[in-house]
Amino acid sequence: MAESTTAPLLTLYGIKNCDTVKKARRWLDEQQVAYRFHDYRADGLTTEMLERFVAQQGHEALLNTRGTTWRKLGEAERLSITDATTAIQLMLAQPAVIKRPLLVSGDRSLLGFDAGRYQQFVVEEQ
Template sequence: MIILYGIKNCDTIKKARRCLEQQALAYQFHDYRTDGLDAELLARFAAELGWKNLLNTRGTTWRKLADSDKAEINETRALALMLEQPALIKRPVLQHNEQLLLGFDEQAYLALSASSEK
């Protein structure tokens, strides 16, 4: 089973969804804004992918944060910010069975198609 986590209007999410659809891979899309995000799921992402990798410091949401929120960022503070503002999570997070992939990598997504054909 494939679950794609993100925000529907994100350009990278659109690319990822298009790639999955072109490969005829069935997937479930989980939009943080409409479907929610709980601390347990975010903690799993952080444990497996690393909270620093998960935190999107290149996006508009990060740039709009107060300097006091960005100063001396640590895992606890980063996870709290990501729960408050899911747009701070690098996108997409793709779950294929028990494996997580962070970000869109077309070759990795094409490999999903190959592995599901076996």
């Protein structure tokens, strides 16, 4: 139901080929939840978007420090990420370093995918 004629309240942010994003999209579709998918790579990112995400989740939570992109960074670059500003700069340059998916509705957001948490988040939207 990702292609709804009414404006969805939910936006799912991520990268389309990410397995966890695929699971989240499949769950939303199966539950017939209207949402818009925003691919960081195809649809882009702005500093303002990331500042909003950081305000909701914190920069530490948004940085996927267990992923390949983070591990491929040089030690000096990893050590230079010390605050929200430097984290946002890195996320703009390397969107794959952002933990995903991120489900957003207004001022609320949910990071990662867990069916139970998604169910609760979606119910609270209705």
